[in-house]
Amino acid sequence: MQNSTMNEAGPTKSRFEYGDDDETIEEAATGSSNLDEDSSMCEPGDADKTSADYYFDSYSHFGIHEEMLKDVVRTKTYQNVIYKNTFLFKGKVVLDVGAGTGILSLFCAKAGAKHVYAVECSQMADMAKEIVKANGFSDVITVLKGKIEEIDLPVPQVDIIISEWMGYFLLYENMLNTVLYARDKWLVGSGIVLPDNASLYLTAIEDAEYKEDKIEFWNNVYGFDMSCIRKQSIMEPLVDTVDQNQIVTNCQLLKTMDISKMTSGDASFTAPFKLVAERPRSRNTHWKQTVLYLEDVLTICEGESIVGSMTVAQNKKNPRDVDITLKYSLNGRRSVISKTQQYKMR
Numbered sequence: 001m002q003n004s005t006m007n008e009a010g011p012t013k014s015r016f017e018y019g020d021d022d023e024t025i026e027e028a029a030t031g032s033s034n035l036d037e038d039s040s041m042c043e044p045g046d047a048d049k050t051s052a053d054y055y056f057d058s059y060s061h062f063g064i065h066e067e068m069l070k071d072v073v074r075t076k077t078y079q080n081v082i083y084k085n086t087f088l089f090k091g092k093v094v095l096d097v098g099a100g101t102g103i104l105s106l107f108c109a110k111a112g113a114k115h116v117y118a119v120e121c122s123q124m125a126d127m128a129k130e131i132v133k134a135n136g137f138s139d140v141i142t143v144l145k146g147k148i149e150e151i152d153l154p155v156p157q158v159d160i161i162i163s164e165w166m167g168y169f170l171l172y173e174n175m176l177n178t179v180l181y182a183r184d185k186w187l188v189g190s191g192i193v194l195p196d197n198a199s200l201y202l203t204a205i206e207d208a209e210y211k212e213d214k215i216e217f218w219n220n221v222y223g224f225d226m227s228c229i230r231k232q233s234i235m236e237p238l239v240d241t242v243d244q245n246q247i248v249t250n251c252q253l254l255k256t257m258d259i260s261k262m263t264s265g266d267a268s269f270t271a272p273f274k275l276v277a278e279r280p281r282s283r284n285t286h287w288k289q290t291v292l293y294l295e296d297v298l299t300i301c302e303g304e305s306i307v308g309s310m311t312v313a314q315n316k317k318n319p320r321d322v323d324i325t326l327k328y329s330l331n332g333r334r335s336v337i338s339k340t341q342q343y344k345m346r
């Protein structure tokens with residue numbers, strides 16, 4: 001994840017058992033009771049920095065890791081999958097792609113992995129080394145500082161690849177490509193990638209007040225027309241936690257990706273949707289929701305539906321950015337509308 005400005009994305013339920021995630025961090029720390037007892041630098045000097053370097057820089061500070069670790073839904077889901085499926089990890093060689101503080105490597109080591117290679121490109125790799133040592137796992141976890149695409153792994157193959165690569169809108173940051181690269185280079189034929197699938201959902205919300213404040217604002221600024229900025233502002237999706245009461249339709253599955261088989265091209269797609277007016281609910285994560293504001297105000301009555309398609313593609317100039325095209329139409333009692341809008345996540 002990364003700090004920036006209608007979906008909840010995260011590891012989805014798969015063939016592995018997931019536990020109850022209604023726990024605090026303190027409770028999560030004692031979750032070990034479920035267990036059997038048994039570089040290269042990637043940061044150049046400021047003058048040579050690209051947007052990719054700033055991306056890695058953001059992971060060098062502990063603040064972003066604190067936010068991720070405190071997302072109990074996220075971190076506990078990984079912990080539960082690992083601790084409740086220790087049979088998968090016992091005696092296995094694991095590669096942790098983008099290890100950060102090393103939390104996932106520690107879970108795997110505790111679950112009985114034979115060896116864990118924790119690869120982290122940012123300065124946080126130095127902390128991960130200390131954390132591994134402080135917790136007595138230096139003989140099981142090797143922290144390698146460098147980019148996955150550039151490091152030499154001391155082993156030719158691994159049995160399991162684990163990673164938390166998901167960005168806002170699932171695909172923002174494009175770290176998925178790094179996981180696919182590692183999978184194709186080092187995973188044994190019968191190996192496992194965790195998470196093994198990931199899904200993107202779409203829902204419609206009511207948010208007239210915010211739209212008025214942040215977008216329509218530019219139409220009349222102290223009596224002056226600044227609507228040229230409005231055009232830019234409506235193209236930028238907003239990442240924020242949406243109040244459940246704002247949700248006005250069903251939640252439509254837009255796309256599921258099979259991480260163990262997909263190619264990087266599969267992350268660009270067009271998917272149809274049908275949103276029917278009703279009021280669903282779900283739990284919050286640090287990924288929040290990504291809100292795409294519509295040019296028009298749609299008035300939707302119960303039972304009516306908004307239909308259309310969403311096209312998601314990597315930005316050609318900066319592959320960490322995401323371009324989104326939303327086509328939608330509503331043929332309702334109060335609104336009849338059909339439109340295409342473009343958005344850029346950067």
Ligand SMILES: C[S@@+](CC[C@H](N)C(=O)[O-])C[C@H]1O[C@@H](n2cnc3c(N)ncnc32)[C@H](O)[C@@H]1O
Binds near residue numbers: 059069163
């Ligand atoms: C979303 S964080 C997850 C950190 C940790 N695994 C966790 O779950 O708390 C992703 C991490 O991957 C690292 N990363 C991203 N791309 C990488 C690459 N190509 N090679 C090595 N590390 C990378 C980032 O620096 C960041 O620390």
